[in-house]
Amino acid sequence: MESAPVKASCPDCRLSELCLPYGLHRDEVKQLAGIVKNQQLLQTDGVLYAQGGKSLHLYAVKSGSFRSFILNADGLEQTIGFYLPGEIMGLDALQHGRFSSSCVALETSSVCELPLSRLNSLCSEIPGLQMQMMRILGKEIASDHDKILLLGHRTARERIATFLLMLSRRFSALGFSNTVFNLSMRRQDIANFLGLTIETVSRQLAELSRQGIITVKQRVIHINDLAMLTLIVEPCANQQQATA
Amino acid sequence: MESAPVKASCPDCRLSELCLPYGLHRDEVKQLAGIVKNQQLLQTDGVLYAQGGKSLHLYAVKSGSFRSFILNADGLEQTIGFYLPGEIMGLDALQHGRFSSSCVALETSSVCELPLSRLNSLCSEIPGLQMQMMRILGKEIASDHDKILLLGHRTARERIATFLLMLSRRFSALGFSNTVFNLSMRRQDIANFLGLTIETVSRQLAELSRQGIITVKQRVIHINDLAMLTLIVEPCANQQQATA
DNA sequence: CGTGACTTTGATCAACTTCAAGCTACGTGG
């Protein structure tokens, strides 16, 4: 399916502008590439790291996608987020050196390993890298806040719409289509992420489909009316548009 | 009520072990204190920073408490979190240099201002400070994940119990009682934070009170049965305890 | 072609919201 892991090479990686090297000079990127360990390849459901485990690395998604989740006291999962190429995983372990969540591959995927100790040293040497680390951490925090917003005060319909738009934007940033994409996660994962049941997710997707806003064919989503989907997420923008 | 802002002095601050100076050597703490700007004093509802505003500082709570929230597209608030003394605010602006949330004082409160530029430089010089920054950011992320967990799959009763326990632990860490404390936030803020309505919050508090688990007198909460409150949050711990 | 995982659809039910009214504490001015 894929050859043995190759030595990572940030300067040649097409994701470098979305990933850790963003904003660094050419020679600094090379320095960074020097500490990146060989890529690790995972099959579907392969565990990248497990809650409670010791953290020695951060991980950058090289290809494929991942799902992170927390096991609560009852042993039930709460999906915390999905990771696409260029995104950094394992940040929640920076607090105590142990992962407070688990992370599994949703499909055949690969990651670049970033040893924390060497990354920390390099941050001291390269101010731009430290800046970028801060940006990435700030982004993770801001994105978690969006999730809190999503789960706090949104209807099932709004949650689904937000979820689809969120993916649309991220695929778009990766250079893929923002209207046609393939969900790598199961309905169960979506439901769990959105704080809903699979039945509700299924019904809401069916409803959006019935209204012609999207077309659903298994895991393939086709967004027919991006504007309408946006209106669902921002009801009051409706009025604003009416006056504009 | 309080005298004019005084020059911050981390080495003498009783919060230093909970705040940014944690883990630093004596002389490093002094260096840090050197960049901390004068404290800023805010009255109830005073705005520390506003969503969209440019970020030049991080803020550490010196006294009092704060509430951060996001205004969504409809103009409705979602409370993201509450901050107690020693906690760092303004981290979500690290992404783009602009605040993605607003922050207001819940009571007469004071903060220490940490200029980002000087903090960054100092991080390069003091590895321990950079470590602590990472820890603080990791903690923020982990705590946001707990909030996602809370909002995703919890009943109203479990949310209230979790909220009370969360405050109990934080007050305890500050050296205050973990069973008797004063809520600085209104019911509206609690409801909004937990993704509920004020009526539901009121009813759940009344129910817990009726069962003798807590006593509510306006904003004063008395936890009578901490173990029972914990059981509400971790239903299956019930069974585990039964076998132990 | 059959098995199992995943998904969809339908009917019923419970939890939480909404709407409405009354209560409590607190501050202000007469």
Add this chain to the structure above:
DNA sequence: CCACGTAGCTTGAAGTTGATCAAAGTCACG
């Protein structure tokens, strides 16, 4: 010192949304 007004909180009754329970449908893969 007390009447009044207001903001915040509580309580009750009715209404919705999404969960739960149950069954059938679809797809992938051996």
